[in-house]
Amino acid sequence: MYSEWTVKAKSICQSLLSGPWKNLSLDEITVDPITTGRSNRLFICSRPLVTSLNGPKPSKSHEESIFEQLKDEYGDVKVVVRFYGSDYTGEGNRYKCVTDEEELEILAILSSKGLSPRVLVPFTGGRIDEYVESIILPPNRLSQPTNLMIVAPKIAQYHSLQFRCQRDHDLVQIYRDNTEKACEKLETFDESIFAGCSDNSLELFRKVKTFITQKLGFRILSKMISTQHKRVFSHMDLINSNLLFPHPHLPHNPDDLMIIDVENSQNQFRGIDLGKFFCELYLADETKKFSSFYDSDIHIFVDCYLNQWFKIASQFNGIDPEIDNHEHLFLEMQLGILMALTFVIPWNVLHPNFDSLDMLQNSVSRIDLYTHFCERWSQIL
Template identity: 30%
Template structure:
């Protein structure tokens, strides 16, 4: 990640505990002197400009610069971004995530599709500092910005990355989190008042629900591509002071990147339009389902995405297929972040109401599932040659009434 933004309130919220100012100044001074050389070796510790610019769930970011009036000696940068990784607690899966993210960052840097990389060291790296700001939730729905995002997503999906091409990440991650959640519950680490917030979710058989979801999505053909898997507004930076011919956007934070189903990445991005993490008051987010992209905005995005991906025009059939992938994988997005929220509510000290966020995502999951099943029933009824028009209308009315009643009960 570079620039002035990391995952905003949002990593999906908050900031890890910062290191003391003297400690980080000493560390930044030694790292910049060792890896950047040139003018950085001529300044004193106290002359170094150090400022914490942002923080997320797992990383600390610092702006480091030469003092005013101090010019570079050779081609070394005058300012950089220092990233300090959070603790991995020795978990191999988390350590591997750090390695993967470094590989991706290096590839983007060398291909001029991301910030330059100035140094990798145990526990972090030095990156190019890009004057930029994270997008707002509202900008995700802006027509012009949305098309630029579609171009950026197509570019990511066309990357060839030297990591496993098997699409195991999504299900492996969900199943691991589900096991962790059950272990915490068995250990009595969740207070009764917190459990009450998602009692309806806890009382459901999530393992069975996950089996249903995997089976349902197995019938949806979605290409496996390199995915970002967290395309929310805080991970998309708008560059400052760029020409009209320059790409204005930079996608950052590849913490969750993996080869995955295209439908998940696109659906997850659309879902982010409904959740605004800039709320400074409890519960520190707003859930606004009405802000989900309209059918027209979805189609416009997908057409631009496909055109950018394929280098030309795309057919209506292709657009329809991708929209179908998005609709189906919206379920996976809600399930993924719903379980993520429960886990973080237990282990995180960040000021963010993970419980209510998880409740919002699970509620959206079951509402969307009901809508999908209702529409599939409708299609079956309309395709049944043995039913008369009157029979069909009666069945549709009964189906709608039944689904509405069921939805009320689950909420």
């Protein structure tokens, strides 16, 4: 039996896509779930390759090839069906920062610049996207300087989009508010639920509680507020699974990188967006110790980002020599890394699954990395 969402994905393709899709039975449409993201339900849907006017028939080369042909004379053979929301984010994705209409407008702009896949058909509660044969680099590869030099200019291009979102987000105030709410929750939290745990959940919980109730994350707020930041159109979820590198076995330019999952986009401080990219990269890379995260890699990134920014921003009078320089952007990113690390901790506490081992470990990892960088960069605080 097909799952409910698999059947929905097939039916959506059958009813909304043109050409051979409309004449297929549900059994002729294959569906593979995409499991890398948690915000939405994603499925790759495929139809047989049409090789003649007599109907859809898969060719031998199509079946034997490692990489299926993506198009035939009738159009897309593979597509991505996206249903907004998930078990984690709720139906419709309650955490998204842009409206559905804004998201479609953003994607239209990005795809016209080759920065994201095309939206083929929007529908209520989701959309059908172009499928792009690509790879996702693991964190330990993405953090290599050669790949950072590819990513940095693409993020600069993203930041250069002249798009104004309907909603504004004051992350400093949100962090303060969430910390107060987290303190209230922790004051009445019953530690006895960890009594039967064989792991170190209680120890982790107490470390998180100390960090929150003593408001250790507030250490950076005064510096954050007093520093001049550049506000740009930010992605705010630049994790490795949202960066699609071209598949090495297909014709491509090395820098044909696409950026997906734009639902958290907002007009925000660029340092926070870039800082979040690095802190999530560090947290996900389990192959390295904190001491192996070198400032020199950030400096390489800053140079590549600014080189691209200078090429683009002159077109809309977007260059400010006071802050569009290496020293200042590096400072923005230092503060952004610290802010991105500490911002999520009270949010984790407020999550219904806060007492799970995974959530506690994530919070403590953020505390440890935050502490490490506060010590390394003590001169800026």
